[in-house]
Amino acid sequence: MFTLIDLPYKSLAPVISDQTLSFHHGKHLQGYVDNLNKLIAGTEFETMSLEEIVRHSGLDPESRAVFNNAGQILNHNLYFTQFTPAPHSGLDPESPLSKQIVKQWGSLDSFKSDFESKGVGLFGSGWVWLQADTSGALSIAQYAGADNPVAHGLKPLLTFDVWEHAYYLDYQNKRAAHLSALWEIVNWTEVERRF
Numbered sequence: 001m002f003t004l005i006d007l008p009y010k011s012l013a014p015v016i017s018d019q020t021l022s023f024h025h026g027k028h029l030q031g032y033v034d035n036l037n038k039l040i041a042g043t044e045f046e047t048m049s050l051e052e053i054v055r056h057s058g059l060d061p062e063s064r065a066v067f068n069n070a071g072q073i074l075n076h077n078l079y080f081t082q083f084t085p086a087p088h089s090g091l092d093p094e095s096p097l098s099k100q101i102v103k104q105w106g107s108l109d110s111f112k113s114d115f116e117s118k119g120v121g122l123f124g125s126g127w128v129w130l131q132a133d134t135s136g137a138l139s140i141a142q143y144a145g146a147d148n149p150v151a152h153g154l155k156p157l158l159t160f161d162v163w164e165h166a167y168y169l170d171y172q173n174k175r176a177a178h179l180s181a182l183w184e185i186v187n188w189t190e191v192e193r194r195f
Contacts, residue, residue: 001037002050004030005077009085015181016083020169028165029076036069050074051150058151071146075127078194079159084187091188096136097157097195104138112183118142119160119179128179130158132195157194158186 007025011018036053040046045053045066053070057063091098091108098108105111119128122142129141131149138157141149149156160179161167167178 002033002073004033005080007080009083012083012085012185015086015185017170020167023169024166025076025080029073029080032069032072032076036066036073039066039069045070050077054148054150058147067151068146071148071151074150075146075148075159075161078156079127079161082158082187082190083182083185084190086184088185088187089189092192095192097188097192100136100138100195115140115158115160116176116179119162120176122162125163127159127161127163129156130191131156136195155194158191 004025007021012021016024040053043066045057045063048056050070050073053066054074057067057070091101101108101111105114115128115130118140119142122128122144124144126142126144127148129143129149130138131141131154132138133154139154141154143149148159160182162175162179167175171178171181
């Protein structure tokens with residue numbers, strides 16, 4: 001039985017308003033949790049972790065509803081736990097993650113620009129991810145719907161939600177402005193830990 005995660009903060013305003021946070025976490029994510037619990041009751045998925053459900057249900061077309069709900073819970077859990085109220089410390093330039101980003105993109109600013117561009121360029125609803133393979137090589141990927149790096153055997157590090165419910169109350173149709181503002185609340189310590 002899955003439950004709604006507790007948020008590690010009270011507010012992320014003004015980057016994400018309290019109204020959006022309440023709706024996105026308390027109602028939208030709660031809906032995925034409730035749906036998944038109903039879908040997996042009495043099935044092989046009932047005793048699996050979210051990651052295991054995503055890996056196994058994504059292979060079976062008949063388990064698409066299970067995959068969609070489990071994927072969205074996993075995505076949102078990673079999304080909500082990667083933030084911290086501003087101001088906060090940035091990415092440690094001496095960390096392994098920082099060094100890998102600089103190695104592959106030349107600078108943190110270049111990485112951010114590429115990440116935002118991929119988020120803006122994702123048609124429709126989905127997620128933009130920083131992910132790592134088993135060797136530690138990084139890549140930025142666009143995933144539609146509930147898809148995510150776990151479903152592809154990769155490690156999820158950082159994600160921005162580009163479904164309209166994540167930003168429309170605060171930014172209307174200005175997805176680019178929303179993505180740019182999110183850097184102000186990224187908890188780089190958590191992202192480094194995931195790496």
